[in-house]
Amino acid sequence: MTMTIPGPPARPLRRIQPNGSAAAVTLYLKTQWPRIGGPGLRPLPDTAFTNPAFIERYRPGTLTFPYLAACGPSFDDDLPSSGLKNVADRLHMPIFKLAATELADPRRRLDALDSDQYASHVLTPAGYVQEPGFKTWTFQQFLPDREPLPGSPVRLEGRLFALRRPHDMGKRVFEKLLHRHLRNASLNDFLLTPDGRAHCATLGLVPEQQQRWTRYRFGPVTRIDKAEELYIFRPSGEDSDRFLIILERIIHDWVMGKTRRLPGTWRDRSQYSRRGSAS
Template identity: 80%
Template sequence: MTTTTMPGPPMLPLRRIQPIGSAAAVTCYLKTQWPRIGGPGIRPLPDTAFTDPAFLERYQPGLWIYPYLACCGADFDRPDLASGLKSVADSLHMPIYKLSATELADPRRRLGALNRMRYASHVLKPGGYEREPGFQDWTFQQFLPRREPLPGSPVSLDGHLFALRRPHDLSKRVFEKLLHHRMRNASLNGFLLTPAGREHCATLGLVPEEQQRWTNYRFGRTTRIDKAEELYIFRPDGEDSDRLLIILERIIHDWVMGKIARPPGNWRDRSQYSRRSSATRVA
């Protein structure tokens, strides 16, 4: 049984920290302590991690993969209308982005897929799932770390994206699961249902469950709707990009050095095993 928090007006007028008309997502002060990806225990590897003979003897480079940061919501035809993930960030006063990875040779092709599926466009209301506008114009955003990759690191910053040479025996699917596992503390959908997330929503007069994002996957006549789990509370400029770089380097190093248990064979992409949504309407 799901417990729903009833919406109400904001508890107190919010103190503005950005001028009216600012394009920033966070324009007012709230006391919420945002989670940072990786949590408080994140630590960089030693400077010699990727030049150590023990690593070099084990590391066999595989395919390139590109961790990316994306957002949407700038409607060129109707800039006066709030829409897309930018609208979600504005209403929650939180920095929210899609953070995942692609191994496409031209990563921009991934944006086309996100646009076609209207990734994260659905919310669950009392009457069923509803699709909100503005989720068909995804664009890459820039990572802006302040630290450099370690000497010999298989990770580099390639324009807007990180570029990473996966170990030969680490699949894309397993890499993505490891990445999201290490960032899960800053997941938007997860944070909203924590005590801090519920208090944050109450301050804004919002229902936490109705702020969670969903994606409607279609396979011919078959429909599957799942939570959009690749949305994170993330600040591209500075510490969060630094933390992501540490996470990426840690995954590669720990995998190569045998510090990560190999996943079970039944790990699979559930979105490909489609089922029809039942008992609720999909708009």
């Protein structure tokens, strides 16, 4: 049962989907959702990956699978709505997890998300509270309208994108570059913007209590950190198109030396953070 504390009563909103609809957004709100990549995102030229300069420089590295995931009620849940589906319903926002894995069988990543119950916590005045339904993570389908460019190292394979990172781009570097391109649509960040606060106020919600957190256990040590891989995202059409453009740009711009290099080391905060314990 959710323990998030609502704010003042919200005024009635116009319904745009019938009662019982499975859609996350069932009421009309004036909020303009941010789009991943921001307003300046542009596709590469059609010849970007067939250009001899790129072909000469690109050396393929590790196979990586960018994915889209969500979770909702399971058969043993008592509640009809739970998990990330319940978060989306409560906020009337399209919310998904966007990230990448290099596991040979990407489905093993879902097992880890289920084990951690990724994004299952909220922070209330009484402390961290875990909400149900975060043990049923599944991959969702990207539904872009465009195809990868000719010669692109990125392809769509069923429910996942697949790409070969450049040989000199590490996993953590790729993840940080991906988040850099997606962060304008980060759920946790958006909630604290003026638009996000206005959106929550319309629904009678406290923005800080809608941010998502994950508790990680390492033997006797427990850490908690923000779930930073949740984004405002619509799988069909433009957002999936933009995601494909972002993946192609990450590879192309790195190979062609156009990427502003990020710091050489990062800590995985879920494992090394020295901030407060979740116990």
